[in-house]
Amino acid sequence: MSVITLPAVSRPVSRWLALATLVVALGAIVGALMASGAASAVWLWLHWLCKPLATVLILLLAWRTQPPLSVRYQRWILVGIVCSLLGDVLLMLPQDLFVPGLVAFLCGHQCFIAAFIGDSRFGARPWWLLASLAYGAINLYLLWDSIAAPLRLPVIVYVVVLSSMGGQALARAWTFVRRGDAQAGSARRAAVGAMLFMLSDSVLAWNRFHAAIPLSSLWVLSTYYLALWWIARSVQRDDILVGAGAAQ
Numbered sequence: 001m002s003v004i005t006l007p008a009v010s011r012p013v014s015r016w017l018a019l020a021t022l023v024v025a026l027g028a029i030v031g032a033l034m035a036s037g038a039a040s041a042v043w044l045w046l047h048w049l050c051k052p053l054a055t056v057l058i059l060l061l062a063w064r065t066q067p068p069l070s071v072r073y074q075r076w077i078l079v080g081i082v083c084s085l086l087g088d089v090l091l092m093l094p095q096d097l098f099v100p101g102l103v104a105f106l107c108g109h110q111c112f113i114a115a116f117i118g119d120s121r122f123g124a125r126p127w128w129l130l131a132s133l134a135y136g137a138i139n140l141y142l143l144w145d146s147i148a149a150p151l152r153l154p155v156i157v158y159v160v161v162l163s164s165m166g167g168q169a170l171a172r173a174w175t176f177v178r179r180g181d182a183q184a185g186s187a188r189r190a191a192v193g194a195m196l197f198m199l200s201d202s203v204l205a206w207n208r209f210h211a212a213i214p215l216s217s218l219w220v221l222s223t224y225y226l227a228l229w230w231i232a233r234s235v236q237r238d239d240i241l242v243g244a245g246a247a248q
Contacts (some may be wrong), residue, residue: 017061024223025054032217051092054225062232069186069237076115077235081228083108099154107159109165109197112231116168116190119183125171131199132167138162139202144210155205162201167183169194187240193230200224 031047034040059081068074087104090097115121123129136159147155173191176184202225207216 014061014065017064021057021225021229022063024050024057025221028054028225029218029221032221033060033215034146038085038164045151048092052085053090055081055088055200055228058228058232059085059171061229062235065232065235067237068235069183071120072118073115076111076118077231080108080111080115081213081232083111085226099151101224102158106161109161111159111188114167116165116172120168120172120187121174123171125174126151128171128174130166131169132163132170133160135166135198136163139205141204143209162198166194166198183238186234186236189230189236193227193234194225196223196230200227221230 001090027046027050031043031045034043035047059078062074065074073170074247083104087101087108090101096112140156140159144152169187169191173184173187174183176187181187181241200220203213203216203223207213207220213219
């Protein structure tokens with residue numbers, strides 16, 4: 001059996017998308033940070049334009065990636081990013097659509113879990129799952145008194161799903177690395193993205209429910225876009241095993 005390492009077919013496209021995503025994401029962050037100034041309307045429009053557009057560019061990256069880890073994996077990641085895009089739009093609207101936005105992101109995390117269990121059994125490494133759930137539970141406990149009663153159940157469900165997604169990503173990466181799997185690189189990228197997603201949502205929760213965090217838009221959006229970027233990059237298949245049949 002021989003192993004052929006393939007260069008990313010979409011490498012020039014990926015570089016262009018990386019630059020475009022960086023510029024647009026910076027526009028979303030700057031727009032959010034400057035929206036409280038005298039010219040707030042202009043900056044809000046910049047934020048409203050760039051915030052979903054950055055996610056669209058990341059979605060395009062995941063869609064154009066060739067060769068994908070698997071068609072199944074790519075499809076679940078694409079649907080998950082689409083759900084995140086919907087959540088972006090719902091949460092940035094002037095109406096209070098926090099719960100619908102939460103549901104959109106929850107569906108996205110379920111899609112990511114579906115992608116991660118395609119080649120790794122859920123809970124196969126329970127300690128990673130328990131550690132991730134413990135992180136979520138600690139944050140929830142510390143914020144509990146600050147969360148309005150009608151929001152507590154939706155937030156609990158969201159924390160469980162988000163933490164499960166993070167735990168599964170970590171367990172999958174650990175398993176692949178330990179056994180020397182050819183796709184360990186992809187699993188590591190997905191795990192990095194999952195951890196950044198948990199960090200982004202943690203900062204968002206503390207800023208929303210507890211107290212305003214200085215430059216919160218910078219911390220929330222930068223970690224969020226990096227999370228989606230790494231998850232999208234995990235679609236890339238690092239190599240292909242060939243000649244297995246001839247070797248048998």
